[in-house]
């Protein structure tokens with residue numbers, strides 16, 4: 001768990017989001033999913049969790065207990081974009097591990113790591129429900145597949161360009 | 167083999183978010199009819215249709231409605247299970263993104279039957295791009311009077327809310343889903359009590375799979391007798407089949423219940439490309455049986471498949487060609503369960519991990535005949551002692567794979583024992 005320093009403006013955004021759901025513990029998933037996007041690092045650092053805990057009226061421990069259960073959350077900083085490569089059997093038999101290796105090579109990182117420039121985190125995920133596009137992956141909220149040696153540079157450049165604009 | 171489009175009737179033919187388009191194709195007629203029927207008459211019609219749950223377990227939908235109907239409470243819920251986490255299952259995604267009104271209609275009819283006024287769709291986190299479609303479709307349905315207060319001018323009010331998942335396979339299990347929706351870790355509950363008695367927020371909750379719900383509108387509109395003209399003697403209606411893996415035409419197809427597995431692979435799926443050969447087929451998702459190429463002449467009828475020791479699950483057909491190694495497939499299947507076991511109970515948490523190590527050891531050379539015995543014992547323990555369907559079903563792919571590919575496993579084990587002896591000899 002990192003005690004990172006989330007910019008005050010982002011904390012304020014998270015606070016006003018969480019405030020909407022004060023006392024509504026059942027909306028914790030929605031709040032955390034949105035909060036994670038606000039931070040820009042696809043993560044729930046401690047200061048963010050503290051704000052949510054205070055505003056929603058749940059404990060910080062509960063938030064971590066909850067967040068660590070679900071694959072979509074991370075308590076450690078991730079990249080601006082999260083690439084999730086499917087490894088379930090329908091993709092596996094369509095050589096998903098080759099796709100994963102090619103991504104590792106292109107990005108120069110291993111599964112679970114983040115590129116030095118903070119643009120991409122590479123993760124494995126189980127079936128994302130688009131087995132007809134095997135081997136498939138999600139980049140943030142977008143589906144790609146079949147992921148091939150030829151298609152990877154084009155996909156990545158789309159997100160790299162976004163990065164440059166900002 | 168003709169595709170029969172009951173559930174897929176509107177796919178790519180109407181604007182998915184338009185309630186008006188949906189109504190122009192006969193949509194919401196089943197709901198309109200239900201508004202003038204008694205709760206018991208609706209349940210009777212659905213029971214008569216023999217519709218069974220399409221989420222994997224195959225529980226009779228009419229009976230579930232009747233349990234929820236009998237539960238005494240002012241607040242009841244209809245919960246649509248859109249978690250679709252079973253690897254190799256894509257069918258709910260098609261319905262959710264291409265014909266959401268058919269799901270809303272089924273939910274509204276179910277709600278009318280049990281006396282609920284609120285419904286939820288638990289949508290898996292891996293389908294974020296479906297959220298805007300569902301939200302727009304809900305808004306349009308409300309505007310058209312199909313949802314909300316006094317539906318179609320009747321006394322009946324019902325509305326639907328979307329709740330996101332967080333990326334956990336076990337949350338497809340209904341009690342884990344309910345925990346998750348209450349803002350907790352998605353760990354399955356002990357039962358009884360069943361959700362129909364004490365579910366979401368402790369209130370009676372009827373949980374249905376997306377595809378199950380999509381069947382309800384057409385059944386109410388056209389009647390149980392019509393529904394029973396499709397399918398086999400024992401199981402009726404149509405079924406969505408997801409064909410994945412090493413086939414030419416991967417995708418979701420609709421056929422009457424009972425089509426032959428062989429035809430699904432070679433006709434619908436178009437067979438295996440590039441002159442490769444069939445090695446194995448896994449039916450019913452990662453939790454389903456793995457069979458060999460001599461076993462594929464089989465009707466996809468839940469009753470029949472169950473008799474053969476497998477499960478039709480959610481109607482998945484995963485085709486595996488001979489460029490794959492069956493032991494590696496088993497290894498991959500087990501890595502899924504290791505990853506997705508929620509860890510609440512020991513047999514599943516430790517059992518999955520140990521099975522995975524033993525399966526990897528078959529390839530690495532560390533697993534011998536003693537290890538193979540351990541695999542079988544562990545499977546028996548998991549089947550009997552696991553708390554939920556996840557742990558209980560792990561033995562299905564494992565044991566079917568060992569039995570149906572016995573020679574291949576035997577070969578590995580003979581090799582491993584020989585190497586072990588050589589190693590032991592060398593150490594002396």
Ligand SMILES: Cc1cc2nc3c(=O)[nH]c(=O)nc-3n(C[C@H](O)[C@H](O)[C@H](O)COP(=O)(O)O)c2cc1C
Pocket residue numbers: 218219220221222223224225227247248249250251252335336337338339340341373374375376378379554555556
């Ligand atoms: C580990 C596990 C995962 C499950 N995943 C799903 C799922 O993704 N979708 C689904 O509809 N049912 C799933 N189920 C079955 C549900 O618990 C429940 O039986 C089903 O939603 C009931 O709906 P039905 O009767 O319409 O099939 C799962 C069960 C288990 C044990």
Ligand code: SF4
Pocket residue numbers: 336353354506507508509510511512514515552553554555556557558
């Ligand atoms: S069987 Fe597995 S998934 Fe189910 S409750 Fe036990 S540990 Fe969790």
Ligand code: FES
Pocket residue numbers: 086087088089090091092126127128129130131132134136253254255
């Ligand atoms: S197995 Fe990869 S998308 Fe289904």
